[in-house]
Amino acid sequence: MAYDDYLADRIRQQLKEKSIHFTELKMMGGLCFKVDNKMLCGIHIDKKSGSSLLMARIGEDAYLNELEKPECLPMDFTGRPMRGYIFVTPDGFDTEDGLSYWLDLCLAFNPLAKASKSKKKTK
Numbered sequence: 001m002a003y004d005d006y007l008a009d010r011i012r013q014q015l016k017e018k019s020i021h022f023t024e025l026k027m028m029g030g031l032c033f034k035v036d037n038k039m040l041c042g043i044h045i046d047k048k049s050g051s052s053l054l055m056a057r058i059g060e061d062a063y064l065n066e067l068e069k070p071e072c073l074p075m076d077f078t079g080r081p082m083r084g085y086i087f088v089t090p091d092g093f094d095t096e097d098g099l100s101y102w103l104d105l106c107l108a109f110n111p112l113a114k115a116s117k118s119k120k121k122t123k
Contacts, residue, residue, distance in 0.1 A: 002029040003043045004052040007093070011041070014096070014103055028077065030055070038113045041106045046087075054088040056102050059109035066105070084109075 030044025
Protein backbone atom coordinates (compact mmCIF):
# COMPACT_ATOMS: atom_id res chain seq x y z
CA MET A 1 0.00 0.00 0.00
CA ALA A 2 1.44 3.37 -1.00
CA TYR A 3 -0.68 5.48 1.37
CA ASP A 4 -2.53 5.30 4.67
CA ASP A 5 -6.23 4.48 4.11
CA TYR A 6 -7.15 5.80 7.56
CA LEU A 7 -5.56 9.19 6.83
CA ALA A 8 -7.32 9.27 3.45
CA ASP A 9 -10.66 8.65 5.21
CA ARG A 10 -9.94 11.43 7.70
CA ILE A 11 -9.22 13.88 4.87
CA ARG A 12 -12.37 12.83 3.01
CA GLN A 13 -14.46 13.30 6.15
CA GLN A 14 -13.06 16.77 6.88
CA LEU A 15 -13.52 17.95 3.30
CA LYS A 16 -17.12 16.69 3.36
CA GLU A 17 -17.74 18.46 6.69
CA LYS A 18 -16.39 21.67 5.13
CA SER A 19 -18.79 21.13 2.16
CA ILE A 20 -15.88 20.99 -0.29
CA HIS A 21 -16.38 19.21 -3.62
CA PHE A 22 -13.20 17.24 -4.33
CA THR A 23 -11.86 14.48 -6.51
CA GLU A 24 -9.15 11.93 -5.87
CA LEU A 25 -6.32 10.78 -8.08
CA LYS A 26 -3.83 8.02 -7.40
CA MET A 27 -0.41 9.34 -8.39
CA MET A 28 3.23 9.52 -7.34
CA GLY A 29 2.76 6.29 -5.40
CA GLY A 30 0.14 7.95 -3.20
CA LEU A 31 -3.23 9.64 -3.29
CA CYS A 32 -3.88 13.23 -4.37
CA PHE A 33 -6.96 15.26 -3.44
CA LYS A 34 -8.02 17.89 -5.96
CA VAL A 35 -10.38 20.87 -5.69
CA ASP A 36 -11.37 22.76 -8.84
CA ASN A 37 -9.05 20.48 -10.86
CA LYS A 38 -6.04 21.67 -8.83
CA MET A 39 -3.98 19.69 -6.36
CA LEU A 40 -5.07 20.49 -2.82
CA CYS A 41 -3.06 17.95 -0.86
CA GLY A 42 -1.89 14.39 -1.01
CA ILE A 43 -0.63 11.53 1.09
CA HIS A 44 2.01 8.90 0.73
CA ILE A 45 4.28 6.65 2.78
CA ASP A 46 7.84 7.92 3.23
CA LYS A 47 10.17 5.20 1.98
CA LYS A 48 12.92 6.09 4.46
CA SER A 49 10.88 6.27 7.67
CA GLY A 50 7.84 4.19 6.72
CA SER A 51 5.51 6.85 8.14
CA SER A 52 2.68 8.67 6.42
CA LEU A 53 3.33 12.15 5.07
CA LEU A 54 0.77 14.78 4.15
CA MET A 55 1.73 16.73 1.02
CA ALA A 56 0.29 20.22 1.44
CA ARG A 57 0.05 22.79 -1.35
CA ILE A 58 0.05 26.00 0.68
CA GLY A 59 1.66 28.51 -1.70
CA GLU A 60 4.87 30.47 -1.45
CA ASP A 61 3.50 33.13 0.94
CA ALA A 62 2.89 30.56 3.71
CA TYR A 63 5.77 28.26 2.73
CA LEU A 64 8.64 29.85 4.67
CA ASN A 65 6.66 30.41 7.87
CA GLU A 66 5.26 26.90 7.98
CA LEU A 67 8.59 25.31 7.07
CA GLU A 68 9.97 26.58 10.39
CA LYS A 69 7.67 24.19 12.28
CA PRO A 70 9.31 20.93 13.41
CA GLU A 71 6.58 18.82 11.77
CA CYS A 72 7.23 20.35 8.31
CA LEU A 73 9.72 19.29 5.67
CA PRO A 74 10.42 20.68 2.20
CA MET A 75 8.67 18.64 -0.49
CA ASP A 76 11.49 17.28 -2.60
CA PHE A 77 10.52 14.28 -4.72
CA THR A 78 13.22 15.13 -7.25
CA GLY A 79 15.95 16.19 -4.81
CA ARG A 80 15.05 19.84 -5.37
CA PRO A 81 12.44 21.34 -2.99
CA MET A 82 9.23 22.58 -4.60
CA ARG A 83 8.41 26.02 -3.18
CA GLY A 84 4.86 26.33 -2.03
CA TYR A 85 4.57 22.62 -1.22
CA ILE A 86 5.52 20.97 2.07
CA PHE A 87 5.46 17.56 3.68
CA VAL A 88 3.83 17.38 7.10
CA THR A 89 4.90 14.55 9.40
CA PRO A 90 2.35 12.68 11.54
CA ASP A 91 3.02 14.97 14.53
CA GLY A 92 1.35 17.73 12.52
CA PHE A 93 -1.86 15.87 11.66
CA ASP A 94 -2.36 13.36 14.49
CA THR A 95 -5.31 15.34 15.87
CA GLU A 96 -8.38 16.40 13.94
CA ASP A 97 -7.56 20.04 14.71
CA GLY A 98 -4.05 19.55 13.36
CA LEU A 99 -5.31 17.99 10.14
CA SER A 100 -7.95 20.71 9.81
CA TYR A 101 -5.25 23.39 10.13
CA TRP A 102 -3.32 22.03 7.15
CA LEU A 103 -6.43 21.46 5.05
CA ASP A 104 -7.55 25.04 5.76
CA LEU A 105 -4.15 26.37 4.60
CA CYS A 106 -4.43 24.30 1.42
CA LEU A 107 -8.01 25.46 0.83
CA ALA A 108 -7.02 29.11 1.36
CA PHE A 109 -4.34 28.82 -1.32
CA ASN A 110 -6.38 26.74 -3.79
CA PRO A 111 -8.22 29.67 -5.46
CA LEU A 112 -4.82 31.27 -6.19
CA ALA A 113 -3.22 28.09 -7.51
CA LYS A 114 -2.84 27.39 -11.19
CA ALA A 115 -4.22 24.17 -12.58
CA SER A 116 -1.85 21.82 -14.36
CA LYS A 117 -2.01 21.92 -18.12
CA SER A 118 -4.07 19.03 -19.37
CA LYS A 119 -2.17 16.67 -21.60
CA LYS A 120 -3.70 15.97 -24.98
CA LYS A 121 -3.87 12.31 -25.86
CA THR A 122 -2.42 11.43 -29.23
CA LYS A 123 -3.53 8.45 -31.20
